[in-house]
Amino acid sequence: MPLVGIYIACASLLCILAMVADLLHGLRNRKLWFPCIVDLNAKFGSVWFMCTMMANMLPSLATMNTKELVTNVIALGVLVITLVVNICIQINTGILFYSVDDADVLVATPVYTYLKGTFLQSIIYAVAYVVPLLMLLIIYACSSLAILKSKEILESKYQSAHQTTLMDQELQQPGRVLTVEKLKQHVSNYWIMAGTGSPQFMTACSATTSASGVICALTSVLLILFMIVDLGNLMDYSSDYKWSMSLIYIIQSIGVILGTIAPVARCFAALSFKLSVKWIWKQLKVYKVESYWTQKLYDWKQSSIHFPSRSRKCKIVIHHLKILSLSICIGFQKTIVVACKIIAVIPILITMIPVFFVICVSYCLGCRTCLKAMFSASSIVLGQNPEQLENDRDLRQYVLQLQDDIEFAEKTLKGISKSVNHLIRKSEKQQPKNLMKLLAESRGFEGVERIDSHHVPPLLSEEYLNCWSLPLVTLTSIAMSLPNIQKKKVDCLLNGVSEGLVYVKLVEETLNATDNHVSIQKAAKTLWVEVEVYHKWLGHKLPKPKPKVNTPGYILQWLRDTAKNKANEVESQDDNSRYKFICANSMYRITETIMLSYHENIDEVSQDELLAQLSSMIADILAACLTNLPQVIAMKCHENAIEKREASVQAAAQLLGETTQIINSLQVRELPSLNPDELAFIDKWCAYLKNPFP
Template sequence: MVADLLHGLRNRKLWFPCKYFTLNAATITVIAIAIKLPMDLNNIMYGIVDQEAKLGSMSFMFTIMANLLPSLATMDSKELVSNIIALGVFVITLIVNVSIQIHTGILFYFEENSNVVVSVAYRYSIGPVLMCVIYASISVVPLLMLLIIYVCSSLAIVKSKQILESKYQAAHVTALRDQELQQPERLNVEKLKQHVSNYWIMAETGSPQFMTACSTTTSASGVICALSTGLQIFVVILNFKFLRDYRSDYKWSTPLIFIIQFIGVILGTIAPLARFFAALRFKLSAKWIWKHLKVYKVESYWTRNLYDWKHSSIPFPSNGRKCKVVIQHMKVLILSICIGFQKAFVVSCKMISVIPIFFVICALCCLRCWKWLKGLFHASHVESVENPEETQLGEDEDLSQYVLQLEEDMEFAERTLKGILKSVNHLIRKAEKQQPKNLMKLLAESRGFEEVEKFDSRHVLSLGSEEYRNCWSLSLVTLTTIAMSLSNIQKKLVDCLLIRGVSEGLVYVKLVEESLNATDDQVWIQKAAQTLWVEVEVYNKWLGNKLQNPDSQLHTAGRILQLLRDKAMSMVMEAQGTSIGVSNDNTKRRSISANSMYRITETMLLSYHTNIDELSQEELFVQLSLMISDILAACLTNLPHVILMKCHTSVVERRESSVHAAAQLLGETTQIINTLQERELPSLSPADLASIDKWRAYLKDRYA
């Protein structure tokens, strides 16, 4: 719960989504361990701390359930059913155990002849029957209400997600149409920011967890949790002086559990209470207040699934007509009762959540009056601070069409939309401070894309029976490996310019390949490149061979190329012999890497065949640097397309993280996109621009 609290604060999501603490089998198991004391029917709790520790465990359980509620929105129908059943079994067992302890008096045990008062009932002269009613009211009833909230929320979540999904698809079509209207112009940074902002709004407002966090049932659970916490604080203050009164079999662990769970209750109440106020802040307006006060109105998505089940047919085990009629009538009757109960409970949750709204409205009115009075004395200061943001937000296009709402006649408060835009702008600005500096230095050496065609000749065929295609990452890794083999080049120059620059560049090259080149053949080559780069960068080796062999200092650049070519040939032949009749992934990756080295070194040897012995390592290093920078530049021209693709995903649970990654990528690569924006791109389709072979074919025809 603390991890989710910190995650929400860090990402400015004050409705605190459940990222780390979610409802599943493992979580229920851990909860069962944490709620050990109320489940214990055997040990009599003699001391005051012993008794209050059980009550504290119940408050801790209320807090846990209130925190877990939004995580239901991340599940599909099957997961919802299984997890709700598992939680229901546990909660009902807990309720039964606590009820047994209340009935048998284990919780209220006291010794009349003892000088030490150990019972709440004895201390405050409360009768046993009244004590049972009080304990049942403060422990069993709220827990049962939270369980019903879980069931009611689950029934609404499935239909709500369908509504939001249909609205998301409609908004997605609108966003694509707006983006297509900007063509044939190339997408610049400003247009990309607008596109990311559109999808950010869609992902934030259409998030299933956000929808659940702002729902009536979640607000009611927050109120229940807050009331329970208030009672727990009162109990702790009342019994603080009896902290050493523990005499059960649990001994010293009882006060420790009591203190730890009290801290957990205090911290755990922040998120449910914040969700309640966040729901008010997101939608608070005169129209929303008026509609929310109509507690008798129950939206259709709360009961839509129950109505569907009521009017659906079920397979009957018997062919008898009378039996079918009885079963059908029973089904309709049971579901009608469930629909009525669902409506009644939703109305009850609205009534629970309406009570604090009046206090919030009064607080907001006082706050606005204070701001108005303060503005009279500091009008000039307020204008200088607030107007820039207002102007910035006012320049944006109408973004209301990208806001996803369950209810057609409701709309988010204006400040909510501004807050969402502010969060994405903050993320992009923060990412802009993380520009890949070494990569930018490497790209500065590139003046065009000519070297993309020259590094691998079409006249050099792959060794062996299988022909491998080129790949952005493998070509870069192979060229960098050759550069690292040049012993006369200063190590500092190689490290700064190539290794660090290529290392930063491969991060974005990998994103391009995973997004745009995801065929099986390409994936194999990309995996080979990733494995090879770890070996080259970390261990300074190429397929087990140490780079910059001391003997190579006596070699010219041409001899080093010949050495690498011959080694690659032998490895391919060795791999071909090993893989006969055997399917070995490692052997295939080694064969792909060796083939790449053979083709590139052989191409270079053919281009310098007249003066191979006179070729210096410095000249070859400059040529390799140009090739690497040109290939990186050509590959990274696909970044705008990758950002567009990352904005949209069909998996609803991944939309927020995907748009977040798109905004992060846009911020980090702003300078790269601006730098490459000025260059003339080949007249290829976006799909062809993602292929290095398409680039090479185009450049060959152009410079032929």
């Protein structure tokens, strides 16, 4: 049994560490709704510890879809009800207040002896243990109903703001018009949309979340009081768990106290999110219940249901029962919301007490100047500064709120805007230096044209498609096959291509998502692992060990013939065979094209000259591909799934910061006269560069 007790203590400790990790993650990323990464996996020995866990997990409800919400709330309800029934049985039987010593004698601790056998004893423990647990379960169900409708409202407003952004004529121009400054503004707009329209942000600002924080704080106070009263018997447990019971009690008590930090901080953070005079006044009107709290129940009430019986009387009875039950649920939901609003007023009052205290002290001391300055600062915090409102009116159109009549706090809006700028500046310090050195060798886009020749037929008669990454991997393989090149030069090229392929893959995944292109991209990705890690091409070592002749012509012929033999070996149509054929076909066409470009003078070229040509072609292909980065960043800002929008915009902001210098360097170049959608395909570039048209 002590081993079981140690297991419970370790499980509790892991949950504590997870809650602390959530808290630190939220503080570090300036997300004061403390995004929850904790999941409920087991029954904890302490009911108050369970309450703390539930209060910490409440924001995670907003990240679930309808099925997940229903499943998790039902599972949590079964667990909580089981715990409540278990506690009630223990209270009724009295086993909760006693421990067995020597298998015969019931020994009561001092705190229990005073209340032994009294009605007050049962009431105190029923309230202290059962009520917080049931209240949090009810809050979970209440919040889930509101989340379902709130997501629909936020989604509608997001789509409206998204269409407004798309109406910007500058975003309808080719990618080269999207300068870094305009991209920063674009990312900032979507950052505000994703941040204010985040389900977790919405849940953090709700009355139910504030109420759960207050309940969590009360459980911590009760725990501390019980610990003080029963301090003398903390290490005296006569149970089968022996000394491990004390370990469980101590760890879970620490967990309750530490776990209270995030829910309580979330209450006060909600004040700073939407703090304004109008918002505080609306919160004080606890009797008003917004429609999104009960709209889902009204929708169910008005919907039709399938009747299993054909009897008209049965249908009438079932219909009336449905209306009656949902009417009761609506009334109960409104009651819970009002109760939560009353509880949520507590943090507001606590926050306002210091303000009024400072005002009274300042007035009594005659510090009118200080008082005036304080009111001036308060007006800024409360969003009442007209100049600031005028400066940020463009950003406010991207703020998504459930209630349009509540003005979003100025301080919060500026904080959200600063956070994305901070992320971009931080990412700017992570510029891909090797890639930028490689791009410096590019002066145009001629290398895109030189990788493929119409005079070289494909190995098979099927239509040949290409992608950006496959020629890059193939050209790098050719460069690595040159035996007389300094290792430093090859490593520099390899590092540049490695950094470049990260962004090339983003372009392909975002703009080249057709089935045919995806299969080629997968082949290039698999081949690159072999080339970069093992310095091999389809199983052949690069460079070739002990070549008979070290001339570029011999090396290119060896690669061409090897590729042709590999393609001829392909018989089956499985994925592995198709991968080998795609790679072999690319190597065959590129090596043959390079040899044709020298008109049988390839052996007169040195390996350093061939490496320079290969590096130039690689740089040109990378430059052509990366001209699509602005379009990729703009597209990554928009995400259809509401739960993934914040992560998508964050990735776009990081990408913008990392590629700022690359975008600036490529925007001075003249792009081909292609449609914006065609700039994402290398085949379109090749066709245009071979036969340019006005």
